[in-house]
Amino acid sequence: MRYRAAIALLAVLAMFAAACSSDDSGDTTETTTAGTETTQASETTAAGGGEEDGTLQVVRFESFDGWVLDQAAAWSTYQSHLAVIEPLLRFGADGKSLADGLAEEWSYDPDALTITFKLKEGARFSSGDPVTAEDVAFSLDVWTAGPNFGISFETIVGVTGEGSEVVLELAYPDNTILPLMASSVAGIMPKDFGGMTEDEYYANPIGAGPYKIDEWSTGGRMVFTANEYFYDPERPYYDTVVVDVIADETERQILFDGGEADLVEYLSATAAPRYDAADIYQCTTHATAHIGLNVFNPPFDDPEVRQAIAYAIDYDQVSAALGTDYFEPPSGIMAPNIWNWVPPTKPYYRLDLAKAKDLLAGSSAPDGGSVELVYDSGSDEDTLVAQVLQANLAEIGFDLQLNGLETLAFIDAAWSLESDIAMWTYGAIQPDSADPMNWIMATGWLFSGYEIDTLTEQFFAYAEAETPADQEAVIAQIQDDAIDAAAAIAYAQGSYLHAVNPNLSGFWSAPWGLYYYDTISGS
């Protein structure tokens, strides 16, 4: 009996020792070394040695929304879609340019009402089938049917093409279509879902992107493996990308510091100081943090009260709370550093308590009052700023009742205008200012309930403008209107942040934080 127990103990110890000495990886393929200089690869982090097993390990906090392109809401979802379901175009690192995707050439003819793409010769789905105009036409039907982004594609009334040429026919001149083709919501899917039912396709989608899906779930691990039919034989450099959703901030940092993760996506500004500054990739200023004042109810149905609030905010203090390395006082309500963005023609609000008190004295709420601010309690940044705003607005007699809500409850409250003030931060998902305009309209002027008829007209004027200067004039007008209305007030603008292993090269991110896995290499 004694011997049997001893043998069993030894067996357990041996098993554990074997486990401890086992190889770390299931994949030992070497990565392709970097050497190809592309436009995108020009903005890289420091070069060095990377993973030897060809696996890029990414961690993020957001769960995945699934593969229905139109239903993407989280950054993590856009990011994953880009890896698998490649659009015709890509965005450039500067946030203002387009780059080749499945199409190698493109041209817009506003007179002929067409956009013409020339598909790359090697553009193939991961099934091996070539990408054709029929696939684009089918994809367009799917995009247009979407309740979220469908309306953005409605100008396209037909798709024709022969060979490698694809022609989008427009109902009227529309400048917004071309940049839209670089967003993940315009990913190209195979005609008739590649012979699958819709449900089957979304359970196991195929695209013509650099990766195909090996494993996925909405809240756990996603594993992407290289698409052998990808149009660029040099890329992707990593054979495998593993993405884990790690809800806990500390855990994400531990994984990164311990070398277990190569990339931590979308760090909050409050978490960034915990990382080595050299590991932080700071995108160009773009994120626009704002509050929406509910114009349907007193006291914010009075524009003077809203303007008083705007003058009472200490923008420098807010930026300091968020970290001046990453945030600064806002230039306007439109997210900056993308195509056709221009600042307002007049100065944006800055702290001016005397002016705030003057405005308030002549308003319908001369003594201020008690108002409720709802925010996402899951965001450390929002929680911090809410407290700063509470102190700021107390200076003019407003008692700000802070109501931090769990994310979905907050979304409900913000969209249904249940509270007096709602707080949010937004950014674009493609290089054109049309995207923020769409978002501002979709959110009922960023959760204020302010009328969007004028903005809708401005959107069409922007879409049909003949020159970039005309488009910029529209944006400037929107910026100015936002100052006058003071229905949605930007309180800070800053950078999206990623923690990136300095041994990676080829990493770059657009101002809105999205990037491409396939440009990253470990050398």
Added chain:
Amino acid sequence: MMLGIVLVVFLLLQITPGDPVRQIVGLRATQEQLEEVRAEMGLDDHVLVQYGRYVGQLAQGDLGYSYKSKKPVTSMIADRMVVTAWLLTAGVLMTLLISIPAAIAAALYRGKAADQVIRGAGLLGLSMPAFWVGVMLLLLVALPTGWFPPGGFGETFGEHVRSIFLPALTLAIGSSPFIIRSLRASTISVLNSDYVATGRSIGGSRSRLVRRFVLRNAAVSSVTVLALEIGFLLFGAVVIETTFALPGLGQGLVLAARGRDLPAIQGYTLLFAVIVVAVYLLSDIAQAMLDPRVEIES
């Protein structure tokens, strides 16, 4: 009982703020589009109608489809069950490996230094929350030594063993004090019984008496405590799996709750309830096997 649990979960989710349809359709959708989808999915039906429909599906073994992933909930559960099974099994084994020797030592050396140390350590284990213990083990053990991965479940058997070690240890640190306390008390009681005294008087060695008589009789009450602990371990797994990024049922439940994925939440909760009931049933059977005085009546 199961129907009651299903009803409570169902009703709780109905009153929880956050519109699942907004999650399904997307942030840019209009109110009209939301209402359209709500009607399509029957989510605008009376709550009792929805409940009846759900129970009807349940009776056919259909837990529905996840709102988010569009996958069957049963397959999501199946994917994650293996990880949680590993965690619970390893957690229980480690709990026993720690508890049994410690409880016996504490009982045999009652009132002495060993007893005081074991009871003090138990108190310490009780007072440390699992998420904190987990993070400390990551910082002080996983990272400096590199023996254990700080997250994930790995691919191979060896990686599974390494991945599960620290999470299981975290569970064991939290649950061992209960078992030690219970087993120590019952061991002391049995050591003071007449038949043990008789055994001693006829020359039986202490170790032989403990192994053959004391432990078996003392274990009866601890089996019930262990069954209760498994229930707690299961819910502890929700925290542990999140801390150690283990893709198990606990993590699945947390993510489903965050996304208001109602079919998934209901599926996970129901499974948790089934496991707890099953474990209690098994503990009754184990008690009957250990103690002939206990009978299970149908």
